[in-house]
Amino acid sequence: MTEQEVTMDSSDDHASAPSVKKSGRASLLDSGEDFEVLDEEDIDDDPPPLEDAGGGKGRTTDESEYKNADSDSDTPGPVEEWLDVLGNDHLKKKVLESGEGRDSRPQKGQNVKINLKTYLADGTLVEEQPDLSFTLGDGDVIQALDLTVQLMDMGEKALVQANAKYAYGVRGSLEPEVPPNSELSLEVELLKATDAPDLELLPPPEKISLSSLKRERGNVHYQRGDYAFAVNSYSIALQITESSSKVDISPEEENELMDVRVKCLNNMAASQLKLDHYDAALKSCVSALEHQPDNIKALFRMGKVLALQGEYSEAIQTLRKALKLETSNKTIHAELSKLVKKNSELRGAEQAMYKKMLGNPGSSGGGSQKLRAKSTWALSWKWLFGATAVAIGGVALSVVIAARN
Numbered sequence: 001m002t003e004q005e006v007t008m009d010s011s012d013d014h015a016s017a018p019s020v021k022k023s024g025r026a027s028l029l030d031s032g033e034d035f036e037v038l039d040e041e042d043i044d045d046d047p048p049p050l051e052d053a054g055g056g057k058g059r060t061t062d063e064s065e066y067k068n069a070d071s072d073s074d075t076p077g078p079v080e081e082w083l084d085v086l087g088n089d090h091l092k093k094k095v096l097e098s099g100e101g102r103d104s105r106p107q108k109g110q111n112v113k114i115n116l117k118t119y120l121a122d123g124t125l126v127e128e129q130p131d132l133s134f135t136l137g138d139g140d141v142i143q144a145l146d147l148t149v150q151l152m153d154m155g156e157k158a159l160v161q162a163n164a165k166y167a168y169g170v171r172g173s174l175e176p177e178v179p180p181n182s183e184l185s186l187e188v189e190l191l192k193a194t195d196a197p198d199l200e201l202l203p204p205p206e207k208i209s210l211s212s213l214k215r216e217r218g219n220v221h222y223q224r225g226d227y228a229f230a231v232n233s234y235s236i237a238l239q240i241t242e243s244s245s246k247v248d249i250s251p252e253e254e255n256e257l258m259d260v261r262v263k264c265l266n267n268m269a270a271s272q273l274k275l276d277h278y279d280a281a282l283k284s285c286v287s288a289l290e291h292q293p294d295n296i297k298a299l300f301r302m303g304k305v306l307a308l309q310g311e312y313s314e315a316i317q318t319l320r321k322a323l324k325l326e327t328s329n330k331t332i333h334a335e336l337s338k339l340v341k342k343n344s345e346l347r348g349a350e351q352a353m354y355k356k357m358l359g360n361p362g363s364s365g366g367g368s369q370k371l372r373a374k375s376t377w378a379l380s381w382k383w384l385f386g387a388t389a390v391a392i393g394g395v396a397l398s399v400v401i402a403a404r405n
Contacts, residue, residue, distance in 0.1 A: 082161075085147055090163035099153025099190065106150055106193035108137035113192040114149060118176060119185040127176035135196060138236055139229050140217055142167050144186060152190045160186040171224055199243035204253040211240040211260045218267060227271040234268040262288050266297050273305065281305050296322050300332055303339075312343040 144162035172180035218233030272281035299322035306315035
């Protein structure tokens, strides 16, 4: 395993998330499971490259032109005024053609199918997706769609205007080709809504595919810096892998589900670290290691979490275990060396502080003994001098008395 493999898993090549097409060039999403957690400070500013979509060279039109595009009827349905979905003027919806009524609206958690055309604010068509399917409310698509489709009637055609915050944000997107901070106009037609499948009855290959799809969507959120959304996608994927099954499942399929589960836990820990949720990240690492005790990524990330919590001894022990499993890994070795040095400096600073607080027992004790010895000798000489003087005085007095007698 190379240095990069501590934080990535090159073996993961499942299908892309619903809202992201598969890239032909190797990228961080294509190459696998994990991303650097603490050392990769540049990820927020310089995300890994994705292959250019090669599109976005669409026509320029005004809003009135594409509002009525692809209408199957010569007489469009009644047009309503704009609905301010969130009350902040950042996400608005207008009905172009009425649907079957409110009772036909899809519910959160259902699988929906829509026809979608995505335009820039100047009318440039950047993407057209017929029969796009996703789970409503799971974060499989941009927020603008997740929030507005649930307000659409079955068969309704609507125009949605979305601020960049609810589309592709400050980063923009390479696929589809959307510049940073771009407002979008979305032409949406709701075709179908069905209940989500019963996970207990879902065939194992479909369960593996679905959980991998949700996990990969979490990777998309992570790459874009949307760590809370990433945690949500990983949680959904975990629920799928951990669901019980009423159909037969082979040992190989069990292992595949376990592999997806551990990847989700590792990636969730990475996202939780980005959110400074250290306790939650530690719990995710512990869960991953319960399934795979020698998982190097989980050990490495756990060591990082413990270090951030100030548990240096445990962190060093955990990283040493990871390094023992792969002695040539430079990333683990560098992190361990840095942590050992930091722990040594910290202990030295603590010892110096204790000495300052308590004083120097050796030097103060010696000075006290010298002072006591000096005082004792001074007292002895004074006593001897006094006793001698008394004795001489007594002899002199005796001589005087004897002379008088």
